[in-house]
Amino acid sequence: MHTYKFSLKKFIYTFVIVLLVWYGFTTFVAPAELITGVIVSLIIAYISVKNFNCCDPILMMPSHIFYFIKYFFVFIGALIKSNFDVARRVLTPNLPINPGIVTFNTKLTNDFAKMVLANSITLTPGTLTIDIIKNKFYIHWIDVTTEDPEQVYKEIAEPFEKILLKIYN
């Protein structure tokens, strides 16, 4: 077990994000609410800073904004496609599925990036991330076409991972 060192930088990022969410919900009404927000955010940031792990300062750089926007559109496109995919499968009378669990290796090293990739895979057509062990993703695929990890990688993860690698490496 490693001991945890308190990091002020992480604390401040957590604080700012929690505060922004608070102001998003209250939308700047009364000064009392602003002060309450600051106090509540401080408490929450102090409690959760150990486990909260998303906001490196690199991510805020302007050169990454382009990739974030690109990722967003790729993601929304995949989400809509996956919904039509589900609709097609559900409405076909003989239920065209051939499920199986496949695996592939990721090149990502950052934990948060892995989490984003796993979430994106879950929301893309016909795939569901079951587990990540080190750098191996285990994916339940509703219509398996190939078992070879490299082919799987190409079919499922490549469009997302390309963009994530540019942001995180």
Place this chain on the structure above:
Amino acid sequence: MEIIQEILKYIGLAFIVMGSIFLFLGALGIYRMPDLYNRLQAGTKASTLGAMSVVLGVGFIQPDWLVKLIIIIVFIGIANPLSSHALARASYRAGIKPYFKKEIDAYGKAVEKQLKKIKKKLQNLNE
């Protein structure tokens, strides 16, 4: 101004209807699929986009709430896939076998390996 509001209202209603259709299809998927993992597949995707577009539709009808609704949409987008992953992982480890037409299961071996390691560690502790 009133015309714009009226148009926005109809766009919002269209989003809500679309979201409801996706939610209905998701429910149908949960009913028709053969096992837990396939049900999770249908449920997660449909309920994510369905709930998102219903909430967005409310945002078009009531633009004052837009900031709050966007926070809710982001939350749904993060929490839904995470929870389905947790459910799938926990149920595989609890011993619920997936339905296969032809057995393709890369995860089973990995779980066995991990369990063996844990057993070894426990034995070492006992000795």
